[in-house]
Amino acid sequence: MSLPEFFDPALFGGPFATGLCFAVALPLLGTYLRLRDEWLAALAFAQTAAAGALLAMLAGVPLALGGAGVAVLAATAKHFFEGAVRGAQGVFFALLLVLAWAASVLLAANLPLAERMAHALFDGQLYFSDAAQLVEGALCALAAMIVLRLLSRRLLLAHFFPEMLRASGQRPERARLVFDLLVAATLALATMSIGVMAAFALIFVPPLVAGRWAGHWRRALIVAVVCGIAAYTVAFVLALALDQPFGPLLGGLLVVVAALALLMPMRAAR
Known part of the structure; x- marks a missing residue:
């Protein structure tokens, strides 16, 4: 069966x-989550x-309003929890997930x-x-690229050199809060x-692959996005061609990609 026979653009x-759009936005955001070892936040x-x-x-x-609103509230609550219980991000995400x-x-x-609805x-x-969801996806992708362009340096400094960031008069908590709100939405x-x-x-597997194959941070962002787009496209086409649900095919395909990445030698980070 040829592609036009089952893929009707209309x-x-x-x-x-x-x-x-989400295949672009989620791997970008996930790369920063993986850097902070907060991958459980994505599932929560x-x-x-x-x-x-x-x-x-x-x-x-x-x-969409209810889902985004509650997720944003959860991201905000995370920062209050962090302020009260230092170093307990994993506890918060686990409790939130349950x-x-x-x-x-x-x-x-x-x-x-x-x-x-829950099954869907x-x-x-x-x-x-x-069309409304397409607009939402496009806005998410655009927001991810713009916000990370503006906050990337502060997020990296907040992770590696938080004291230096504070010494310059900047508060790392603000950048983290904006980032977490964007991730949640x-x-x-x-x-x-x-x-x-x-x-x-x-949001989890492409950054994992990028961490194994990319040699430095900027390349990791590119590898994560390329991996996300490629896996998404293959899963979408296979789901239509084989008349199968899209989500499980994408998940299974990304697990295979992750397994291959983990079996390959890790490149030295720079």
């Missing part, structure tokens, strides 16, 4: 472009967004149609995404279209 062009925020979307359905407000999972399961079990949020509903909107696990796979 039907799948918009969904493909929507997912492609994505699951929180799913719970927020179900709460939004209960309240009768747009799902709480969001519990809320999602309880809402799905007790609300009409919520179980079907977990597995993704990319093929049914509309992007993951929330990605969850609405490609699903919880596909979003987590895109």
Whole structure:
């Protein structure tokens, strides 16, 4: 079967472009999360967004608004938690993940149609995404590139030389908060279209591959984005050609890529 026979741009062009935007934004953000060893934050925020979307359905407000709003609140709460309990980011993310999972399961079990919606949020509903979700994805990709361009130096200094950053009169907490809010909002909107696990796979695996194959930081960003785009495109085409769900194919493909990356010798970082 040739590509035009199953890929109709009129039907799948918009969904493909929507997912492609997140395939650019999530690996970029994930590279900085991996640098800070906060990869668990990605899964926690994505699951929180799913719970927020179900709460939004209960309240009768747009799902994207509920998912993004709750995820942003969780990112804000993280900074208050960090201030009260130093060095406990992993504890916060683990507790947030369990709480969001519990809320999602309880809402799905007790609300009409919520179980079907919860299943769609977990597995993704990319093929049914509309123009509004394409705009959201494009804005996320644009925001990721602009914000990271502005904050990259401060984020790197905050990780490697926090005291030097404070000595220059800058507060690393502000840059981290802006970054975390961007991550939470992007993951929330990605969850609405490609699903919880596909979003987590895109934000986790490409930076892992980049860390093994790239020699320095800028190259790692490029490798992560290229890996995300390539894996996303192959999974999208295979899902259509084989009539299979997109999310599991993307996740499985990225696991294979990660396994190959881990088996190859790591390049020396610069």
